[in-house]
Amino acid sequence: MDAEVTLDRAETGEFGDFLEAIFERYHYDFRHYAEASLRRRLAAALAHFGYHELSELRARVLGDREVFTELLRFLTVQVSDLFRDPSYYRALREHVVPVLKTYPSLKIWVAGCATGEEAYSLAILLREEGLLERTQIYATDIHPESLRVAEEGVYALDRLARFSENYLLAGGRASLADYYVARYASAVLDRSLKRSILFADHSLATDSVFAETQLVSCRNVLIYFERALQDRAIGVLHDSLCRRGFLGLGSKESLRFSTHAVSFAEFLPDVRIYQRR
């Protein structure tokens, strides 16, 4: 997205107003997102819609919900992989699963699940550990189109080589091919995995806790937030966890600067897995 269009520094107020207007009209709250990458993506949206001024885009978006839905694709970042950062999943398998096995039933929350890869990765891992049958996975995101893709569990076949490699590095016990069938250029994930996952709309910026969970995985979402919003979100994740429940973050995210840091123990700091005190 080498956008020729750029939002220059003079447009600070206009940028804030734009986010404010979106919040008022559609109740999506991007006001406290990290600004630099959001600006970049808005510039790409301007180019996509063929506008030069934010004011033009604003008028279109506020007047037409479908245009807003299309804009959401730019405001959010839908980049994910099956078993992204294999060492994270390997650590879950080796160190967290043994604890999870002590619970008679499990609830797991994948917050910011994008197109579902993280939730399916966990489902595969839990199946191999004999836990999936007693687990309910909630996978949430704010982007409806991604949730729809996640629901289908169909991914481009050319991504599967990489996914397979990740799966094996993550300590997979079989072959990833056991969990999908190839259909034309697509890999269709085993429908039985889907039975344990509930995909739903939920915003870490505006919504609150909905279930008590033993594990929350929230990866590469917090980096898109300003500090204060990060704290709000971590508060929600914290409140969702049972005592001694686990929180997994992205490989470059941490609780170090969070006001909630004291409420967690560093369980496996290298892979950013924390445990609620």
Next chain:
Amino acid sequence: MLETQAKAIVIGGSSGALDALGVILPALPRGFLVPLAIVLHVPPSKPNGLVDLFRATASLAVKEAEDKEPLAPGTVYVACPSYHLLVERGGYFSLSVDEPVHFSRPAIDVLFESAADAYGRSLAGVLLSGANEDGALGLSRILAAGGSTVVQDPNTASARQMPEAALRDGLAHRVLPPRDIAPYLVHFAAEHFAPGKSPVKEHG
């Protein structure tokens, strides 16, 4: 928006840039008071050995840039693999996993553009040796925001494409061999810190 007093330096490169940085970083003296952020294209799976590499020779503090970490004077920040590195207007970093740019994540353009937006004329951008055209657009943004731009002399670069793309577009205030880049940056730092003086720019 930042005070014009706050200032920063951003450096980007790919193949051949390590050689140049091996000359530039050791020549920056202790007491150098401007933060530096570096994006190099590194293969995604390699662990970040750059920090150790630079630490061995630099007299400044060297560390990986972390999400929401404020830029501190006299510190060299290295972008970690697989994430874009951005500078926010409040003078701190953000990371992102947005799509790669020029097949690269981190991308030089992303760092340069965001830093230009945050620091305006208080920014110097340095584009080094490299084998693709990442960085040229970013350098143009630094220029447009009133910052200072340096491009490594292609004759001293083991990969000419990156510096040449910038020169083709007329984006360099200075075209310098690696050994002259640190002195230029020292000058940039000093000039900016002297109260009441604004940088003199010759466009080339």
